Amino acid sequence: MAPASLEHANITVANLERSTQMLIDLFGWHVRWKGPSKDGGTTAHVGSDDQYIALYSKGSDSTMDNTYETIGGLNHIGVVVEDLDAMEAKVKALGYQTHNHGDYEPGRRFYFDDHDGIEFELVQYD
Incomplete structure (x- = not known):
């Protein structure tokens, strides 16, 4: 049996278009899918054909905690x-x-x- 592989990680961003474009510009990735998501937000899957980052946004900035001190933080x-x-x-x-x-x-x-x-x-x- 082959080992498992990571398919995606899902992160929240303030501006979906800005974050999507940054990943495309830096890494040459593409948008695999984009559409409506939970709680009135929008999600874009940006990456390769095999792996991607799911970007989720409700279209607003919010306060961010220090993730290195937050259990379960990124x-x-x-x-x-x-x-x-x-x-x-x-x-x-x-x-x-x-x-x-x-x-x-x-x-x-x-x-x-x-x-x-x-x-x-x-x-x-x-």
């Missing part, structure tokens, strides 16, 4: 990339600041926070 989303340096240039060109760069076995990484405070880790394995 700490960051990790994305494997082929060329970390090129991706860092794209992240910066979109206006985001990178931080927490590190080299470790077996690869390199950096982080950035998006407009909703969602932290992304980009990693390149050697």
Whole structure:
């Protein structure tokens, strides 16, 4: 029996279109599905044909807690990339600041926070 694989994660964002476009611009992903969702919100599935991030929005900003101190909170989303340096240039060109760069076995990484405070880790394995 093959091991299970992660299909998606579902996160809440303030502006569905802005978050969708950021994921498309950075990672070359596409919208797999978009439509009405619970409590009057809208959801967009953005990713590859096999894996995606479900973005949920009710179309309003809200206060955010520190997820590293919240049981069950989202700490960051990790994305494997082929060329970390090129991706860092794209992240910066979109206006985001990178931080927490590190080299470790077996690869390199950096982080950035998006407009909703969602932290992304980009990693390149050697």
